[in-house]
Amino acid sequence: MTGPITGQLSEFSAQIALDRLDPAIAARAMALTFDTVGVAIRARHDAESTPAMLRAAETLGLMHGDATIIGDRATAGPAGAAWINGALAHSLDFDDTHAAGSIHPSAPIVPAALAAGEMAGASGKDVVAGIIAGYEVQIRLSLALVPKEHYERGYHPSATCGAFGAAAAAGRVLGLRADQIANAFGVCLSQAAGSMEFLVDGAWTKRFQVGYAAMNGLVAATLAAEGYKGPDQPIEGEAGFLKAYAPNPVMPNAVAGLGERYETMAIGVKPYPSCRYSHAAMDGLIALRAEHGFDIADIQSVEIGLPKTGWDIIGDPEDDKRNPESIVDGQFSMPFLAAVVLRQGSMGWDDYAKHLKDPETLDLCRKVSSVVDPLPEAEFPRQMSGVARVRTRNGDFEKFVVVPTGEPENFPDMAALRAKFDALSAPYIDPANADRLADALLHLDRANKVDAVLALSRPQTKH
Numbered sequence: 001m002t003g004p005i006t007g008q009l010s011e012f013s014a015q016i017a018l019d020r021l022d023p024a025i026a027a028r029a030m031a032l033t034f035d036t037v038g039v040a041i042r043a044r045h046d047a048e049s050t051p052a053m054l055r056a057a058e059t060l061g062l063m064h065g066d067a068t069i070i071g072d073r074a075t076a077g078p079a080g081a082a083w084i085n086g087a088l089a090h091s092l093d094f095d096d097t098h099a100a101g102s103i104h105p106s107a108p109i110v111p112a113a114l115a116a117g118e119m120a121g122a123s124g125k126d127v128v129a130g131i132i133a134g135y136e137v138q139i140r141l142s143l144a145l146v147p148k149e150h151y152e153r154g155y156h157p158s159a160t161c162g163a164f165g166a167a168a169a170a171g172r173v174l175g176l177r178a179d180q181i182a183n184a185f186g187v188c189l190s191q192a193a194g195s196m197e198f199l200v201d202g203a204w205t206k207r208f209q210v211g212y213a214a215m216n217g218l219v220a221a222t223l224a225a226e227g228y229k230g231p232d233q234p235i236e237g238e239a240g241f242l243k244a245y246a247p248n249p250v251m252p253n254a255v256a257g258l259g260e261r262y263e264t265m266a267i268g269v270k271p272y273p274s275c276r277y278s279h280a281a282m283d284g285l286i287a288l289r290a291e292h293g294f295d296i297a298d299i300q301s302v303e304i305g306l307p308k309t310g311w312d313i314i315g316d317p318e319d320d321k322r323n324p325e326s327i328v329d330g331q332f333s334m335p336f337l338a339a340v341v342l343r344q345g346s347m348g349w350d351d352y353a354k355h356l357k358d359p360e361t362l363d364l365c366r367k368v369s370s371v372v373d374p375l376p377e378a379e380f381p382r383q384m385s386g387v388a389r390v391r392t393r394n395g396d397f398e399k400f401v402v403v404p405t406g407e408p409e410n411f412p413d414m415a416a417l418r419a420k421f422d423a424l425s426a427p428y429i430d431p432a433n434a435d436r437l438a439d440a441l442l443h444l445d446r447a448n449k450v451d452a453v454l455a456l457s458r459p460q461t462k463h
Helices: 004-015 023-046 050-059 078-091 106-120 124-145 147-152 157-173 178-189 205-225 241-245 276-292 308-314 327-331 334-344 351-355 359-365 374-379 414-425 431-442 451-455
Strands: 299-306 368-372 386-392 395-401
Touching: 004 124, 004 157, 004 178, 023 050, 023 078, 023 106, 023 124, 023 414, 023 431, 050 078, 078 106, 078 157, 078 205, 106 124, 106 157, 106 205, 106 451, 124 147, 124 157, 124 241, 147 157, 147 308, 157 178, 157 205, 157 241, 178 205, 276 299, 276 308, 276 334, 276 386, 276 395, 299 308, 299 334, 299 374, 308 368, 327 334, 327 351, 334 351, 334 359, 334 368, 374 386, 414 431, 431 451
Parallel strands: 299 368
Antiparallel strands: 299 386, 386 395
């Protein structure tokens, strides 16, 4: 007999329809999809992990098919496209986040929904509904695990929970019944994985495991569509996901407010291509720099206050964080990110290549320390807050940012979303085609089929 939590999530995913939702929810999902595609386009060409991934996909036979690889003229099989696009969406660490769930929603879910849409010849309306279903399932599972405790076990919730969200998304797009989606969740239980060990040495596995979650969800939904049976209680069972992956799961969180409160509306967009826990402090440093105009040469020390969960990821161990060697190191180094924004007042993807070998940036990096601070800790997990303190020869300055730029309370307007998309895609998508792609993604619910929309992401120009 299907477990109650599994049953509720499955029924919700099978029944969700845009006609019964507030139009603002669909609009937000399409804006997030637009943001995700822009990130994936740049990662297809610039992420250092992409060539090896594509060669492996070719060797495995996953490149044989008609499904779209975002930002590429080549195509792949649906499973290969879900994997590659999911990894691309996460490779720059520029993809969206849900603060309370401490999770990246779109990277595993949007690619699974798009691949399923191409498989089934589904309408954009069904794909958007699938994406929303995926968000709601993935985020609630992370909340039920209690993200801090899930992290402390070494898991990466964007990947572990992402597989279930991807299955919900793909299952809805493929038109599965609730009992079939429940079976897909059962298959996901045997696949859900994702480790934080990449933090130790800058490995590329964080990117891979999120892409693999997208593929796992699509595979699970496809197996279920063909009648493959999974366990009845994959989420709430004694050896199910929640009890196996966290010490003290809060089971009711998995379905709290389901169908009434949409966590989709609590997803934030990143303004900087780095770990989200760094963003509030970066906002604070940029504001202090603009307000006081202090000279970098006058800075004596910088202290960044973080919540404990964030400090574990971007602040500790301090010596390693002060001496980043790779892009992954930089993405998860509060000292490095602080040094970059103090030097130039901004942070973009191209700044990693510019600053990782810059002696002045690295010297400043070694003046930055990170601490667990009671101010942001009091706001966690509702917000990923941060406090910046700068000591100079001319005085001390402090800025506490509760809500970082890009959160729902500070959600970017369309001009800001488009500026981010253009900065990422411009080297590879010409302006006219970028306009068509942007319009098609932001109105994805009007598309008869998604393959024509995705075809617009293919590059026309060379870098």
